Amino acid sequence: MRSSFRPLVLVAAAAALTLTGCGFSGTQATQPSAAADTSQRIVVDNFRAPVANWAIESDAAYILSLSGCLETLTTFNQAEGKVLPSLATEWKQTSPLDWDFSIRQGVRFQDGTDVTAESVVSALNHVLDAKVPARAFNRTMISSVTAVDGQTVRVSTPAENPLVPYRLASVNTGIMAPAAYKPEGLDPFGHCTGPFTPVSEKAKQSLTLDRNENYWGGDVQLAGAEVRFITNGPTRAAQVQTGESDISLSIPVASLAGLKADDGVTVLGADSPRTATMYMNNGRAPLDNVEVRKAVREALDLDALAASVYEGAALPATGPFAPSEPWAGGKQDKQQQDIEEARKLLAGAGYTADRPLEIIAIVERAEFADVAAVVQENLKNIGIPVTITSKEYASAEPDVLAGNYDMLLSQRNRLIDIADPIGFLTADYTCKGTYNLSHFCDPEYDRIIADAAKTVDTTERYKLYAKAGQILQDKAVNAWLVNEQATDAIRTNVLGYVQDPLSRYVLTAKTAKAAS
Amino acid sequence: MLQFITKRTATLVAAVVVSSFAVFLIPYFTPGDPVRKIIRSRVAGDAIDDASVQRLSESLGLNDPLAVQYLRWLGDFFSGDMGLSFVSRTPVVEQVLPALSVTFSLVAMALVLAAAVSLPLGIISGLRPGSGADKAITAVTQALIAMPEYWVAPVLVLVFALKLSVLPTAGWNDLSSAVLPALTLALRPISFFTSAVRAGIVDAAAAEHVPAARARGLSHGQAILRHVVPNGLVPLSTLFAVWFAGLLGGSVIVEVIFAVPGMGRLLFDAVVNSDIPLAQGGVVVVVALAVGVTTLADFVHRFLSRTVGGTLA
Numbered sequence: 001m002r003s004s005f006r007p008l009v010l011v012a013a014a015a016a017l018t019l020t021g022c023g024f025s026g027t028q029a030t031q032p033s034a035a036a037d038t039s040q041r042i043v044v045d046n047f048r049a050p051v052a053n054w055a056i057e058s059d060a061a062y063i064l065s066l067s068g069c070l071e072t073l074t075t076f077n078q079a080e081g082k083v084l085p086s087l088a089t090e091w092k093q094t095s096p097l098d099w100d101f102s103i104r105q106g107v108r109f110q111d112g113t114d115v116t117a118e119s120v121v122s123a124l125n126h127v128l129d130a131k132v133p134a135r136a137f138n139r140t141m142i143s144s145v146t147a148v149d150g151q152t153v154r155v156s157t158p159a160e161n162p163l164v165p166y167r168l169a170s171v172n173t174g175i176m177a178p179a180a181y182k183p184e185g186l187d188p189f190g191h192c193t194g195p196f197t198p199v200s201e202k203a204k205q206s207l208t209l210d211r212n213e214n215y216w217g218g219d220v221q222l223a224g225a226e227v228r229f230i231t232n233g234p235t236r237a238a239q240v241q242t243g244e245s246d247i248s249l250s251i252p253v254a255s256l257a258g259l260k261a262d263d264g265v266t267v268l269g270a271d272s273p274r275t276a277t278m279y280m281n282n283g284r285a286p287l288d289n290v291e292v293r294k295a296v297r298e299a300l301d302l303d304a305l306a307a308s309v310y311e312g313a314a315l316p317a318t319g320p321f322a323p324s325e326p327w328a329g330g331k332q333d334k335q336q337q338d339i340e341e342a343r344k345l346l347a348g349a350g351y352t353a354d355r356p357l358e359i360i361a362i363v364e365r366a367e368f369a370d371v372a373a374v375v376q377e378n379l380k381n382i383g384i385p386v387t388i389t390s391k392e393y394a395s396a397e398p399d400v401l402a403g404n405y406d407m408l409l410s411q412r413n414r415l416i417d418i419a420d421p422i423g424f425l426t427a428d429y430t431c432k433g434t435y436n437l438s439h440f441c442d443p444e445y446d447r448i449i450a451d452a453a454k455t456v457d458t459t460e461r462y463k464l465y466a467k468a469g470q471i472l473q474d475k476a477v478n479a480w481l482v483n484e485q486a487t488d489a490i491r492t493n494v495l496g497y498v499q500d501p502l503s504r505y506v507l508t509a510k511t512a513k514a515a516s
Numbered sequence: 517m518l519q520f521i522t523k524r525t526a527t528l529v530a531a532v533v534v535s536s537f538a539v540f541l542i543p544y545f546t547p548g549d550p551v552r553k554i555i556r557s558r559v560a561g562d563a564i565d566d567a568s569v570q571r572l573s574e575s576l577g578l579n580d581p582l583a584v585q586y587l588r589w590l591g592d593f594f595s596g597d598m599g600l601s602f603v604s605r606t607p608v609v610e611q612v613l614p615a616l617s618v619t620f621s622l623v624a625m626a627l628v629l630a631a632a633v634s635l636p637l638g639i640i641s642g643l644r645p646g647s648g649a650d651k652a653i654t655a656v657t658q659a660l661i662a663m664p665e666y667w668v669a670p671v672l673v674l675v676f677a678l679k680l681s682v683l684p685t686a687g688w689n690d691l692s693s694a695v696l697p698a699l700t701l702a703l704r705p706i707s708f709f710t711s712a713v714r715a716g717i718v719d720a721a722a723a724e725h726v727p728a729a730r731a732r733g734l735s736h737g738q739a740i741l742r743h744v745v746p747n748g749l750v751p752l753s754t755l756f757a758v759w760f761a762g763l764l765g766g767s768v769i770v771e772v773i774f775a776v777p778g779m780g781r782l783l784f785d786a787v788v789n790s791d792i793p794l795a796q797g798g799v800v801v802v803v804a805l806a807v808g809v810t811t812l813a814d815f816v817h818r819f820l821s822r823t824v825g826g827t828l829a
Contacts, residue, residue, distance in 0.1 A: 051557055051785070053604040058558040131575055132555050132568045140565075185605065203614060204777035205688060230686060230775050234670060238685040242677050394548025394556075434565060 036495055036512035041224040044506055045236040045248040049204055049229030053185040056123075057130040061171040064188055066249075066500075067209055067227045068196035068507035070174035073101050073120070073153075074165050076419035078270075078500060081326050082458065083165045083419075087115060087175055087193060091165055093456070094154070097143075099164040101153045107216045109177035110197040111190045117147035123175045124153075135417035136170035162456040166418040171504050195220040195509040205229060209507075221496065221512035240265055240489045246513065247494060249503050251487040253313040259489050268499045271322040272486035273414040273421075276314070276368075278359070278375060278479040283403045283439030287357075291349035293476035298342035299382045300375060302335055306482045309370040313487070317480035319473045321414070321465075327421060329466030335480075342382045356385035357406040362393040368409040371481065375409075403439050410437075411484065415502060420461075425449055425468055429477065440477045528807045533590070535803045536796045540586050543790040550790035551578060557603050557789035576602055589796060598797040603789050608797035611782060616764075616801060618688060619771070619778035623763040625694055626701035627756055634706050635749070638713025642748060643740065645718055653710065660707040669700045669773040686775040697774040701767055705759050712751045720747035750820045757813030761806030765799070 046066065052058035064070035073088035088101040107115040124145040127137050142164075144156045155164050167173065180191035189198050195217065196209035210224040228245065230236045237255030240248035241262055251259065251267070259265050280287045280296065287293055302316035316335065321328040359375060361368040369390055376386040386407075399405050414424040427433045430449055431441035445468055452464035472478070486501040495512040498505070543550035551569045554576075573579050577588070592599055598608035637657065641650040676696060677685040687693045720726070721744050729739040768780030779798060786795035 051603050051789075053606050055558065055605075131571050132558065135559070202777075203611075204781070205775065228687070228775070232686075232772050232775065235673075235686045235773060235775060238673050238678060242681060242685055244684060244686075392547060394553055395546075397548065397552075 034493065034495060034514035036221045037515035038219075038221055038512075039223050040513035040515070041226065042222050042247065042494070042507070042511065042513055043239075043245040044225060044227045045230045045239050045245040046227055046503070046506075047231060047233070047236065047250040049231060054188050055130070056174060056176070056186055057127055057132065057134040057172055060186075061134075061174055062504060063207065063227065063229075064192065064198075065171040065174060065504050066506035067198070067207060067225065068194045068509075068511075069188055069192040069198055069209060070171065070176070071193045072171065072173050072175065073103075073168040075505070076166065076169040078419075079498075083169055086169075087120070088153075088168070093162075093164075096160045097157050099155045099157075100148060101155065101168070103151045103153060104216065105151060107193055108214060109190075110192050110212055110214075111177050111179060113177050113179070115175065115193060117149065117151055117153045119178055120153050120175055121145050121147045122178055122181070124155075124173060126181050127173060134170065134172035135423065136167050137173050141167070160454050162454065162461070163418060163420055163422060166420050170418055196222075196225055196507055199224075215509055217509050220509045222507070225507055227507075237489065240491060243491060246491045247497065247506065248489045249506070251489050253311050256311075256313060256487065264492055265489050266492055266494075267487060267489050268497075269485045269487045270499055270501045271315075271324045272484045272501045273322065273325070274411050274484040275317050275320065275322065275414075276365075276371065276409070276411045276481045276484060277317075278481060279400070279408040279410060279437045280476075280478055281403060281405055281407070281439055282441075282475075282477060284406070286349070286351055287406060289349045289351070290475055291345045292351050293479075295342040295345035295349070295351070295382060296379065296384070297335060297476050297479045298338045298345065299378045299384075300335065300479055300481070301337040301378055302481060303337075305371060305374050309367050309374060310482055310484075314482035314484050317483050320469050320478070320480055321421070322483040325414075325421075327462040327465035327469070329469060337378070339381055346382060346384070351384075353383055353385055356387045358387050358389055359407045359409060360396050360400070360405060361388055361390050361409045362396060363390050364393055365409075365411065371409055375407075400437050401435075408437065413502075421465055422449070422453055425465065426453070429468075429472060438477050440472075440475070442471060442475065445471045524807065524811045528804060531803045531807055532593075532800050535799050536590070536593070537586060539787070539795045539799045540589065540792055541582075542787055542795070543792060544582065550792070551576075553788070553790040554602050557785075557791070589793065593796075593800070598800075599793040601786075601791050601794040603791045603794070608793050611794060612779075612797050612801055615777060615779045615782040615798070616805075618776060619764055619767060619780065622694060622697055622701065622767065622770075622776060622778060623760055625698040626763065627705055627760055629698055630702040630705035630709050630759075631752065631756065633702070634709035634713055635752075637706075638710045639717055639745060639748065641710065642714040642717025643721065643744070645714075650714075654714070657707040657710040660703045663703060665700050665703075665769045666773070668703060669696070669770060672696050672700060673773075686773070688774075688776045688778075693774075697767075697770050697776055700770050700774075701763060708759070709752060709755060712755050713748055716748035716751045717744060720744045723747070746820070750817065753816045753820060754810075754813050757809045757816075761802075761809050764805055765802040 046063060048059060050060040050063050052060050054060045061070060071087055073086060074083045075086045077084045087104050087107060089104045091099055091101045094100050103115060103117055103120055109115060127134055128139055128142060128145065133139065141157060141161060142155060143158045146154050148154045157164060175193065176188065177191040180187050195212050195215045197212045198207055198209050200208045206226050206228045208226050211220045211222060230239065233250065233252035234255055236248040237251050237259055239245040241259060256267060259267050280293050282288055306312065306314050306316045318334050359372045361372040372388040376388060379386050396408065400408055412424065412428065414421045417423045426449055427435040429436060429440055430446045448464050448468045452461050455461040455464060488499050490497055493514040495514060496510040551573050552564055555564050555568060555572065577585060589599060600606065601608055601611060637653045641653045644650055673685050673696065676683040683695050684693045726739055726743050729743050734742065765779055765783050767778060768784045770776065771778045771781040779802060783795060783798045786798060
């Protein structure tokens with residue numbers, strides 16, 4: 001398959017090996033010998049465009065955050081793996097259901113008004129009142145937000161919740177001046193607190209920002225920025241190569257080789273919290289039998305899959321988590337194909353090929369058609385006939401949620417709401433999980449997740465996640481195929497850029513450019 | 517004339533009603549829940565809770581019977597209100613008009629470019645059918661049909677942006693940023709226009725009035741210029757209008773690759789996201805323009821046919 005791509009595969013594989021070392025914490029590109037030119041402006045190509053009129057509860061919040069406009073009470077530092085102060089200087093759990101956040105004194109919105117407990121409460125309640133609430137911060141997990149005094153905000157929860165500081169690092173909980181919240185929608189212009197203030201917008205094209213001269217976090221190293229909304233991956237790659245952009249986010253695999261060969265460009269990679277997964281229906285025969293599921297897993301050649309379909313830009317998965325994630329646990333053995341073992345497991349399970357099993361490959365991810373073909377071939381080797389159906393996710397979802405399917409190729413962002421996998425592990429694998437595509441149910445697993453949800457100590461909580469992950473592995477709930485990589489490309493004169501696999505933080509006060 | 521205008525007006529109203537109704541039905545007859553699609557367009561991710569779906573359905577009026585929903589939209593439309601986008605909650609007209617202006621400019625540039633290239637090629641080819649030049653022109657222009665936009669566009673970027681560094685790769689800022697998208701869109705029209713002009717010239721050259729003009733004392737060149745070329749151009753007016761109408765909503769691939777904020781992208785996103793008011797508003801405007809442009813083309817065609825006294829009625 002795709003033999004003509006062999007040179008590209010080799011280059012990409014080499015790139016992937018280089019990227020492997022980057023880990024979950026993202027990559028830092030530093031040019032210590034170069035001096036920042038504070039008169040420079042920077043261009044960032046982002047992969048998504050705002051579609052919801054800057055609604056803070058929508059993904060537009062990511063754009064405002066990466067642009068250096070929107071800030072939250074806390075931030076999550078990938079490198080340190082912990083929540084750090086931002087607009088809040090400290091926080092403490094004052095009762096099992098209450099968390100108090102001290103608001104940083106002396107911070108002003110870009111319109112000159114002070115950031116106070118009252119303005120923070122108003123901003124957070126705006127998010128809570130949204131018709132389609134934010135995943136990270138809504139009425140199901142937050143009961144109220146109130147001002148205790150002029151500089152203290154109390155966040156109350158309906159049940160004990162150690163992850164409130166994590167939730168307040170979500171970009172959807174960004175704080176804007178009261179004047180930003182208008183009846184016709186959110187107006188971010190001049191109403192943020194970040195190092196850059198938006199000054200103009202070209203609808204569906206770009207957002208232009210200038211330096212915030214009064215930024216509370218220190219001197220801003222750039223005069224301004226333009227964040228472009230370029231949804232086509234190859235175009236983003238071409239722009240950083242021509243120098244039209246300085247930073248291009250989310251580079252497609254096919255463009256990696258060209259960029260790596262360009263002296264003017266640095267390619268950065270990190271584990272993304274996404275694992276391409278073959279979901280198996282644990283609630284329907286024959287995949288309700290754990291031995292059959294294990295046989296399926298044993299039959300898969302993940303190395304070949306990563307090298308061929310993903311052209312080396314993804315790594316074979318070791319389980320439900322990426323190995324670099326702090327909750328992945330110690331034992332991270334790569335799944336090796338073992339056809340004989342798979343056949344034995346099938347025979348032991350009494351499997352008979354009464355009907356072909358169906359793999360649904362969602363069309364939104366073009367590579368899944370090829371992945372399905374590889375899996376089909378692998379399973380044929382152990383005597384499981386497979387048919388492949390390509391569908392839009394929206395059309396597959398009702399049947400999958402109802403349990404009327406065999407296998408589904410899809411991928412999930414484990415950290416889509418907060419920098420902690422509790423939401424993912426609860427929704428996807430608990431008996432009452434709202435997104436339990438695998439129809440897996442195990443009381444022991446549920447008990448561990450319930451304990452984790454109440455565990456304040458981060459290390460202990462991560463241990464519980466690892467334990468839960470091990471159950472998923474032992475029960476072969478799904479076949480985890482490859483861990484995807486987040487890949488950004490920057491011009492070599494960009495200074496102080498730290499890659500964030502979730503693209504929340506791109507432009508900061510420290511981002512700079514050397515004189516051209 | 518009055519009868520013609522009345523007929524075309526009726527066609528316009530029928531086209532608006534039929535197209536808007538068809539677009540309205542798309543989300544309900546394609547797989548997947550429209551409300552979930554709307555939510556996913558605002559917030560990436562898979563897990564959506566049922567309470568949010570219910571709340572949004574209620575607030576957007578999507579729990580009403582389909583007939584009620586459609587008639588409500590139609591009533592608002594004919595009173596001048598295209599409604600609010602389901603996704604952005606901003607007026608549809610504020611999204612459609614800027615996108616239309618962009619695509620209108622892009623398509624106009626592409627077709628003018630196509631006409632400028634295909635006219636001389638078609639005339640040269642048609643005046644000497646079967647010659648080496650004719651064969652070469654026909655071969656090259658026919659080959660353009662086989663080049664899909666998703667292939668041509670990256671090749672043009674590779675050559676003019678990456679290798680030669682003379683044009684930007686994408687965006688919609690100044691004339692230079694319009695060159696590559698316009699060129700990509702122009703290639704297929706060049707092929708069709710050249711073929712049409714060639715055929716028109718061949719027919720006109722074979723008409724009886726050409727020898728008659730020579731007999732009246734016109735030189736060969738004068739006869740060609742006065743009688744052959746004008747007749748040869750008549751079919752182009754209709755073809756130009758048809759392509760114009762088609763590309764207004766059909767340039768989505770080029771708009772995505774070159775990050776052009778036009779109608780193609782707007783319509784595509786609206787349909788994918790089940791943004792029914794936006795899709796309806798966009799399609800209605802495109803259809804109305806298409807009817808308007810083809811009507812205008814009919815006028816021009818009739819005028820030219822009469823003026824040049826050619827063979828085409």
